[in-house]
Amino acid sequence: MSETAPALPEAIEDWFAARGWTIHPHQHAMLARAAAPCTLLIAPTGGGKTMAGFLPTLAELADGTHDGLHTLYISPLKALAADIKRNLRTPVEEIGLPIRIDDRTGDTPASRKKRQRADPPHILLTTPESLALLTSYEDAARTFKGLRRVVVDEIHALAESKRGDQLILALARLQTLCPDLRRVGLSATVDDPQAIASYLARHPDPCDIVLADPGPAPDIRMLQTEEAPPWAGGGAAYAIPAVMAQIKAHKTTLIFHNTRAQAEIFFHNLWLANEDALPIGIHHGSLDRVQRERVEAAMVRGELRAIVCTGSLDLGIDWGDVDLVIQIGAPKNVKRLVQRIGRANHRYNAPSKALLVPANRFEVVECRAALEAVRESDLDGAPRGPGPRDVLCQHILIAACAGPFDADELYAEMTQAGAYAGLSRAAFDACLTFCATGGYALKAYDQWQRLLQRPDGKWQLRDPRAAQRIRMNLGTIQDADLIKVRLKRSRGGKPLGEVEEAFAATLTPGDTFLIGGQTVRYEGLREMTVEVSRNPGRKPKIAVFSGTKFATSTQLSARILAMFKQDSWPALPRHTAEWLDLQREVSELPRAGRLLIESFPHDSREHICVYGFAGRNAQQTLGLLLTKRMEELGLDPLGFVATDYATLIWGLQEVADPAPLFEPEALRDGLEGWLAGNAVMKRSFRGAATIAGLIERNTPGARKNGRQATFSSDILYDTLRKYDPEHLLMDITREEALRGLVDFGRIEEMLERTRGRITLRRLERISPLAAPLLLEVGKVPVKGAAEEKLLQQEAAALMRQSGLDKLQ
């Protein structure tokens, strides 16, 4: 970067000088581009990225002449917004700059929010959802008057999600209100900066990209342990002593897990081994906010030696003196791994230090592949498709909340968002019709439509009170249905966190599970809250509330298959090499150009294991498609489980000839018909219908009395499928499912790779490679003929056991 830096106001220069700080070259570059309409900065964690984003703002506000809002800062995390507020206020106060800074998130008290709208600060720190909410008020134009800059932090994380799509639509709105608005994006290292630049810029404007010095290569390796990792499982309990030793040897260690359940179990085990009673905390998205904040605060004060966490800590909150990152379980995605590692040694120009801890032997292979990818800077990324239409529908409703709008103008504004640049007018109109009337083939209750067209052609809410309901349901974050867990009221009623509803439904009083590192006993369900009591000392029933599961990227899968081709594995620990040798001896190793299927009896059921290496979602879809075919062929499948590399299916009959199951045409044909009725589609539908505003998660004044009042979105899906299969939401659902949870693209890729070359290995018993699947959580039952048989058997057994059958 050769730009000569424009002069900073003297007071700011002096403040930097007094601290012995110099301004980084990329910070200069950002100052030099202060007037550019759009700039993207790519810098490693700890590179003073946020300061680079704010320096131009501080310079512009230093003379105290600006009136009203000047800079809007958007972060994906509430905690990050609060953190930046603290970090920014320090220099502003010490320099004595006349700048007001405030944050606004879902946690901000209503009175302060109201004040912010009437009298906004110079710098407002917020989240995409809070911003969308701000734009939904009738006084939005007044609130944003004078706005010059918007800084989007951690834009790489937002650009991959619907939250980012919502954000960029909100920016299009702001750009209309404030035509001179300049956009700045701050990103961690990514595989394709240009994609993020086009996402950020107003279409078709260009966007400058500033690349900061990436710093020294990270010091990253696999943790050496005395004990070999187990064949299967995800707990990594074997590594507890070695991890404990690392914690002792470092100042502060972050221990990342792929799922919340694993984090809980690991924390539990770590605590049992914590003989020196080191201060160790746990942090994940299911924990109660108060508890999370306490851990965050203790971390910032440097009081914790380690934090067991999940992706809830992925983004760049300043954690002070973290000098080691440990990743438990294989990283499913190299890009995320690199960003996590960046958390260690949060100082510029010091190498980050990280350890990978595979939880089982397959993960040793995965970790090895990830290490090689990191060394070769082979970051994985999949391009995102066009902007999703459910977010678009929500944006239309938000626009209607702010006041009557003109459809032509709104369409023109939306197509300035990169992701929606290709949106056709017909597609927009279909969304508008959906928002206005529901868009059904049957024109019923038209007098109650949500949006009305006025005589002047503008659209408005039929009932202005609807604005409140729309605002209450705003946002695109789709959690599985979570329900709160709290201590039983007589014992204080303290909230502990949340578990998935499906998990809660499996609990019976007396069951124990882990949450927030403590073992609790399930007492009962009360007003949709799980009530528990403390139950120390008892072995917990395994917590299966899952948190996000990511699919291993295509790039990593390909690397693993390439490793399997080797004659021997000198780079792998001996136990893992021996395990692969054993697999080769009793069966064979999967190859890229051929589909390996193993068939074996186990536990009085027939099993097949299909090594597709297509990633968790696609393997899951494959499980659904194959079991459906098996059902048709009378093979009585009972269930399946999928991992990133294989699908294991069990049932009552042996599969002697798998070829008919894998005919690509049959799979593709099966997809359309099959897709319609399956649970994945229903889940995708629920997400799309909630975002598009068909399903309201929150209603004003509604106190839900049990679940009788609400009915499942599955019913809406089934109804539309039966009576209105061409409805917009069905179309959106299909699109979403195919590229998201269904991931059929990677099945196609696998079929293309193997081209009907199938090897069936009939084995006497389960193979070394298949064994880990038996211990996977997330088994999917097949509700077919076999299940109906077993259901009847179970019902009869229950009646016999209770003696009730004799009463009839």
Next chain:
Amino acid sequence: MTGYDFTLAGARLTALGSGALWWAEHRLLCVSDLHLGKSERLARRGGSALPPYETRDTLARLAELIANLQPDTVVCLGDSFDDDAASRALPDAEQSQLAALIHNRRWIWITGNHDPAPADLSGEQMAELHLAPLTFRHIADPLATAEVSGHYHPKARVRSTSRPCFLLDRSRLILPAFGTYTGGLRSTDPALTALMAADALAILTGAQALVVPMPR
């Protein structure tokens, strides 16, 4: 028939897999909680516009039962409409669909908590129907015996499958909701466990009615 046969206070009844109750002796068909017009009511109240097909779907399923069983009497056990306005706002096609069902048989509307006032439809309105030895009413009376009621939309879980269900003990039968847009209340809910005797049964709806001890 895919039903489960049992006796309540001496009356021989069949719980059908569809969620309806059949009393062969009187050729009486009973369904509960149809919640017709639910999507219209939600839209009217400023909510979102749900797919407006639940009324025709509910009526189509009811028509199929009536065609198969040819009942002399049909009892709708309350909450037949999502509210009174919904009964008046029924589109013409659905009005005539319903009228065709009511025609030529005794049709009884038991009033519910959602639709307390008489609907503007043919058929008899009553708060309770006494047909010895049974009493049909919308909400169970904890002190009553030989009682058939609805209201709670009970559902129960066996293995990992949760389905709408009948609840049955020596004193009463509670019907599942028959309407398409209806949710369920788990049989483990205190409202239901308090009402039903310790040896109560749950009869799960589905292709085949399945009887299990009531999960509590």
